[in-house]
Amino acid sequence: MMRRMAVAALLALQVAGCGGGSAVSDLGTVVRGAKGTTVQVELRPGQRFSLAVADNPSVGDSWSLRTMPDSKVASFISQERESEGDAPGSGGTTYFVFNAKRPGTTEIRLLNCWRCGQGKTPLTEESRRQSGEAIFAVTVK
Template identity: 80%
Template sequence: MIRRTAATALLALLVAGCGGGSAVSDYGKVVKGAKGATVPVEVRPGQRFSLAVPDNPSVGDSWDLVEVPDAKVASFISEESEREGDAPGSGGTAYFVFNGKRPGTTEIRLRNCWRCGRDKTPSTEESRQQSGEAIFTVTVAGPAR
């Protein structure tokens, strides 16, 4: 009986610690970008960083990582999302979380396919005009600390 109670309590603690809907609690260095912008990012080996873009799925935003960057320079960890409010139509921020690996430079492109649906292809002229990329030039410099 004591084992079952202890196991139940441990499970409750684990579940409670996973709240908030986010798999990653540490975004590291946050660098903001936007559609049509190219932003430089400088990090150290071993440093966690996040590329942040304004996101509002309720109006049609759908951000994706175009392709995984050079794994020798930066490794992809996860995509996270935070809302600014509970009201319908509230926007927020999408975070693409990475870890700096070895010295070097790589380009990371995030694509917002606006109101594209499952096929991820703009189907209207308005969708083509509102879709776009945020580009980040990531440089990992110096030795690991």
């Protein structure tokens, strides 16, 4: 009986979106960047923000957080993805969600390692040419 109640409670949590892997519903202030660009970001302490990059995993895009921010200035919350459609090959946007903490500056680098597979190092010349960083210079005032 206790086991059934525990299973029912876990299922209820998952359905409610409280279980592990649930998506963040508040992206905060969305700041868009792209490979090869540096974007200036100004925030207030306590402000949630997302660094957004267009992506399409079906063609080889694979965005990751290359450098964490100074933990006194901003903290990483999660990585989220929204697709532009249900069709195979649909592009979308990857969001890296953070919380601004205390006044200061930090740099956050996102890496698109194009067709790198499980590794984070381009293996071919084409992969090296297509890979790159989006840089965000974050200031919390």
